[in-house]
Amino acid sequence: MLKAEYQQRGPVPQDVISAVPLQLPALGATQARVKVLASPINPSDVLTLTGQYGMLPPLPAIGGNEGVGEVTELGSEVTHLKVGQTVLLPVGSGTWVSQLQAEAKQLIPLPAGDAKQLAMMTINPPTALLMLNEFVDLQPGDWVIQNAANSAVGGYLIQLAKIKGLKTVNVVRRDSAVAAVEAQGADVVLVDGPDLPKRVAQATGKAAIKLGIDAVGGAATDHLAASLTQGGVLVNYGMMSGEPCQVSPASFVFRDVTLKGFWLAQWFQKASQAEQMKVFGELTGLIASGKLVSRIHACYPLEQIKDAVAAAAAGEREGKILVTPH
Template structure:
C-alpha cells in the first residue's frame, strides 16, 4: 500500500510530494476499508502543494481531494454498504492513496459506471453547474461566455450549457486548443485578445451576453467584462494568470457590469443537504449515462506521483491527469 505525502510546500509542486509506504491500523467500528480506483489532480491540488490555495491542510498531509473507490472490508456495525460496492470518497479525505479507511456514513454509493469519470464529479461538475445557475436567470437560447474553456470546468460547462439549451462563447489562450473545445460542443471558440469584445459581437450578431465566467484574472477578466451586455454579471472562480482581476471602470460605470466571485467550498458550507442532493443527483445520472464526461490526458500510479504532478501543472495538456492506483 502506498500514499502520496508531502511534509512541506514549495514553488515546484512535484518536488514536495513523494510516494511512501502506507500502513493502516485495524479497521475501526463504523468504518470501511476502501481500495481507491481513481482520483484526479485538480488545479486546486497543485496550488495546495505550493501553498497558494485558500484552504491548506496541516502538515504532513496526503494529497487528493476527490475520487472513487471500491469497498473491500466492512467494520463492525456497518450495514449500509456492501463489499464490492463503488463509492464516492469524502471531499478532502486524502485520496492519492491505494487504500483508506472512511466512515461508512460519509460514503455515497455510486452506480456501475466508468470509475475514472465518476472520480471527477465532486469538484469540477458542480462548479460548472452552479456557475450556470446561481448568478443569472438564463433562458434557452441565451449566450454565456467563458475563458479557460479547455479546462476541466470549461468542458463540463459547455456540455451542461448545451443540455440546458444555452449557447457558449469559449475563449482559449492558444490556437492549438480550438479544435478540442469545438469537439466538446462549444458553439463559438475564440483566442483571447484585446479585440475580443468586437469578435464576440460579430459571432453573436450583437445579441447581449449576460453571464461571463472567468478562471484566469488579469487582463483576461477585462476582456470578458467588455464583452458582456449592459447589466451583465461576470463571475471569477480562479486565477490561472496569478494576477488580480482587472476590469475597466467603463464596464462598471457605463454598462453596469457586476463582478462576483465563486468558491465551491463556500457553497458547500451554506447549501442545505437538499440543495446538495439536487445538484449531485443530476450530475451522477448524467455521468453514469455518459452524457457528461471529461477528457483524460493520462493516468499514473501512486508510485509515479512526481511525474503526475508535473504533468498536471503543465499548461498544454489535453485533459485531466488521474491517479489510478
Template sequence: MNTPVYRRARYARRGPVPHELVQVEDFTPPPLEAGQVRVEVLAAPINPSDLMTITGDYGQLPPLPAVGGNEGVGRVVEAAPGLDAIREGQRVLLPVGIGTWATHVTARADALVPLPDAGDPVQLSMLAINPPTAALLLQDIVDLQPGEWVIQNAANSAVGGYVVQLAKARGLRTVNVVRREAACAQVAGGADAVLVDGDDLAERVRGATDGAKIRLGIDAVGGAATDRLAQALAPGGTVVNYGAMGGGACELSPLALIFRGITLRGFWLARWFEQSTAPQRAELFGALARQIIEGTLHAPVAHRFGLDAISDALTAASQGGRGGKIVLVPNGDPA
C-alpha cells in the same frame, strides 16, 4: 487471500515544484472505529487546486504532513461492525479533501456518496469538483433561459469542457475563449463559438453572436482577461470568477463598473458545500453522476499513472496543452 499493500503519496512541506515534494510511502492504516469504512481507491484525478495546495497558493490548506488528492472514487473493502447503510463492494464517491492519492483511505460511512456499479470509474473520479463547479456557475449566478448565450474563458480547461456540455444540455449557447490558437482544438464538442482572447474580444464576440445580449461571463483567468469578458457582456451583466490561471488579481474598469453596471463576484465550491443542504448535494451529484454514467457528460483523459509514478504524474499535470486530465489509478487500471 493476499494481504493488501497500503501506499500513499504524501508531502511534508510546501514549495513551487510539487513533483519534488511528494513522496510515495508505505503506511499502516488505523483500526476501523465505529461508523468507519476502508475504501480501495480506484481513481483520483490531479486538479489545479491539488497543485496549488502543495505550492501553498490555494485558499484552504491542510496541516502538514498531508496526503495529496482532493477527490476520487473507490470501492468499500471493509466496514466496521454494525454498519447496515453501506455494503462491502459498494462503489462510492470519496469525501472532498480526504487525501485520495493512496491505495486505500479510511472514512466515515456517512461522508460517502454511494454510486452505481455502472459507469467508468475514471470519469466518476472527477465528479466531486469540476462538474458541480460548472453546473453551479451556470445555474446559481444568473437566471439563464434556453437560447441565451454565455461567455467563458479558459474554455479548454476541465471546468470549461463541462460548462460547454451542461450548457448545451440546457439549451444555452456558449462563446468559448482560449489564450492561444492551438487551444481551440481542445475545446469540448458542442461549443457554439471559439475565440482567441485579445484586446478586440468584445467586438469579435458581437460578430459571432449577432450582437446577442450576454448576461453571464465565467472567468477562470483573472487579470485583464476579467475586464475583456466584462466588455463583451450586456449592461447589467455579471462576471463570476472561480480561478486565477493568469496569476493576477481580477481587473474591472470603472467604465464597466459605473457606466455599464457590470457586477463581479466570486465562486468557491467549498463555500457551496458549507452552505448547501444534504438533499441539495444529493440532487446535484445524482444528476451529474447519471449523465456521466450515460456518457453524455465526460472529460478527456490525457494519461493514467500508477501511484509509484507520482512524480511523472505531477510533472505532466503541471504542463499546459495536455488535451486532457491526468488521473492516478493507485491500484492499477480499474475494471
C-alpha cells in the same frame, strides 16, 4: 500499499510530494475500507502543494481531494454498503492512496459507470453547474461566455449549457486548443485578445450576453467584461494568469457590469444537505450515463506521483491527469 505524502510546501509542487508506505489502523465498527480506483489532480491540489490555495491542511498531509473506490471490507455495524460496491470518496480525505478508511456514512454509493469519469465528479462538475445556475436567470437560447474553455470546468460548462439549451462563447489562449473545445460541442470558440468583444459581437450577431465566467484574471477578465450586455454578471473562480482581475471602469460605470467570485468550498459550507444532494443527484445521473464527460490526458500509478503532479502543473494539456493506484 502507498500514500502520496508531503511534509512541506514549496514553489515546485512535484518536489515536495513522494510515494511512501501506507499502514492503515484496525477497521472500526462503523468504518469501511476502500480500494481507491481513481483520483484526479486538480489545479487546487497543485496550489495546495505550493501553499497558494485558500484552505491548507496541516502538515504532514496526503494529497488528493476527490475520487472513487471499491469497498473491500466493512465494520461490524455497517449495513448500508456492500463489499465490491463503488463509492464516492469523502471530499478532502487524502485520496492519493492505495486504500483508505472512512466512516461508512461518509461514503456515497454510486451507480455503475466509468470509474475514471465518476472520480472527477465532486469538484469541477458542480463548479460549472452552480456558476450556470446561481448568478443569472438564464433561459434556453441565452448566451454565456467563458475563458479557460479548454479546462476541465470549461468542458463541463459547455456540455451542461448545451443540455440546458444555452449557447456558449468559449475563449482559449492558444490556437492549438480550438479544435478540442469545438469537439466538446462549443457553439463559438475564439482566441483571447484585446479585440475579443468585437469578435464576440460578430460571432453571436450582437447577442446580449448576460453571464461571463472567468478563470484567468488579468486583462482576460476585462475582455470578458467588455463582451457582456448591460447589467451583465461576470463570475471569477480562478487566476490562471497569476494576475489580479482587471476591469475597465467603463464596464462598471456605463454598463452596470457586476464582478463576483465563486469558490465551491464556501458553497459547501452554506448549502443545506438537500441542496447538495440535488446538485450531486443531477450530476451523478449525467456522468454515469455518459452524457457528461471530461477529457483525460493521462493516468499515473502512485509510484509515479512526482511525474503525475508535474504533468498536472504543466500547461498545454488536453485533459485531466488522474492517479490510478491499481
